Structures are given as C-alpha cells and as structure tokens.
Amino acid sequence: METEFSKPRIAGTIDSWCGKCKLILAHTIEAMVLDKPVRVHCNTCKSQHTYKPSEPIKAVARAQPGKARSTRYKVLLNGSDAAPKSYSPQDKYQPGDVLKHASFGMGVVTTAGKDGTKIEVLFEGGSKLLVHGR
Ligand SMILES: [Zn+2]
Incomplete structure (x- = not known):
C-alpha cells in the first residue's frame, strides 16, 4: 500500500x-x-x-538576479588565486583582483573604468563602483 x-x-x-x-x-x-x-x-x-x-x-x-549574482560572485572568488588586498582608493586595481572592503567584505574587480578612476567590484551583496588610483 x-x-x-x-x-x-x-x-x-x-x-x-x-x-x-x-x-x-x-x-x-x-x-x-x-x-x-x-x-x-x-x-x-x-x-x-x-x-x-x-x-x-x-x-x-x-x-532571481540576486541568486545568480551570488553564484557568479562565488565562482569569481574561487576562480581567482590572487591574494585579497585591503581596499584603498589610492591603489590601482585590475579586473580579477580580489580585494577586501571595510564595509562590503570580499569582492572581485569585474571591470576597470575607461577613465581609470573607477572600478566595478562584485561583492556578495552586489556590484559597487569604487574609486581607485587616486
Ligand atoms: Zn506558488
């Protein structure tokens, strides 16, 4: 039964x-x-x-863009063998760099702005634009 x-x-x-x-x-x-x-x-x-x-x-x-994003974030983070650097607006970053931000946590640089002053960083909570090379 x-x-x-x-x-x-x-x-x-x-x-x-x-x-x-x-x-x-x-x-x-x-x-x-x-x-x-x-x-x-x-x-x-x-x-x-x-x-x-x-x-x-x-x-x-x-x-569920949030879910896909977080998967992409994990893939990017795991796929990068770069040592995380503490984020500083004075430093220069390249796509693929892993950085540690005081409020957003670990992030992966996805794009570097053409003007050379901004980078797009994918954090677990989403993408953020940060300044670099100041
Ligand atoms: Zn239903």
Whole structure:
C-alpha cells in the first residue's frame, strides 16, 4: 500500500518548482502522462503550471538576479588565486583582483573604468563602483 501512496497520481500531492512562489512547494497533480505528472497547481498560490521537479536554471538567472549574482560572485572568488588586498582608493586595481572592503567584505574587480578612476567590484551583496588610483 505504501508504494501506491508515494506514486504520483492525479489529485495527489507532489513537490514541484513554483515559478510564482520561486520555491519548491507542495503541488497538486492535475494531469499526468503515463506515470509522470505534467500539470500541477501550487498549493500555496494556486497557480497552474507544468510540473517542474527542480528549479530551472534559466529562471534563477532571470527571476532571481540576486541568486545568480551570488553564484557568479562565488565562482569569481574561487576562480581567482590572487591574494585579497585591503581596499584603498589610492591603489590601482585590475579586473580579477580580489580585494577586501571595510564595509562590503570580499569582492572581485569585474571591470576597470575607461577613465581609470573607477572600478566595478562584485561583492556578495552586489556590484559597487569604487574609486581607485587616486
Ligand atoms: Zn506558488
């Protein structure tokens, strides 16, 4: 009996990605093809959508820029073997440099401004423009 209950079935409950709630939540199965749920509705916001067993990668980048950004931040930080320097507006920075800012924490220089006075630094909380080479 137990295996029957754990199998997806119409009107049964299944965990699915909800694009509206942006979470994996309990959904009610509305339609199935063979033994796979194809249409579900979210028990939380009641929106109907196709069954998505996990969070779609594209939706992360589009709907949750914060999350994608933090992933990019981690990739950049881990990919850089540069030793972090304490940020000082007098110093000059290059893209790829890792720096430590007193209020923003560890950041990676993503772009150096054309005018040579500003750098864009990606911190865990987002990108910041900082001055350099003063
Ligand atoms: Zn929902």
